[in-house]
Amino acid sequence: MVADCAYGDNDDYRAELRRFGLAYVLALNRRAGSWALAYVNPTPVDAARVLAWCGPDDPAGWTRVERRFCDGRHETWWAADASLDHGAPTSPTAW
Template sequence: MTHPVFSSGRSDPGFATKLQIAAVLARQAQGAGAVFRAVVADSAYGDQDGFRGELAAAGLPFVMALKRRRGTWAYGPDAHTPVDAARELTWHSPDAPGDWTAVTRTFRDGHTTIW
């Protein structure tokens, strides 16, 4: 079903995806003087090469979550997926975590857990 404003659907020249709109808005905000520490996106958007490319081309810093099996560009022997990166770290036990660093997570209700 097409939206009444875009009678030609996705082929309408005025149509833009949420990701395209987000990239344009980020560039416009930057042009208006907004300072970004980072544009952040979950894995639904982080997996979109075009979106990351738009942000990189605009010189905007970004942090994107990736699905655990989603690879990304890296030098030859370097880890290409989050799973690969995790497997490169040594782990012995909670008392001897090796390369891992404990993180305290605080939940909305105020309780914390150490991961």
């Protein structure tokens, strides 16, 4: 199951997914916290702030992504993997 933050922030919805044994990836509201150890980033905004960006010549943790559009043009975008819940239990029942 994949869903946006309208469902990701809903405790009852997550409980039902666990009850049925379904795997899920749910978005969190950018200001919503999650279970995390004290030394990790508790919100998506905090996690994004940690990502270093030193420019295209020194992108650090960022990856170049070539975006191609249906009209033939293309643009260079950059993507990074913001880490939430680093070190948290991997079982969905931890929620």
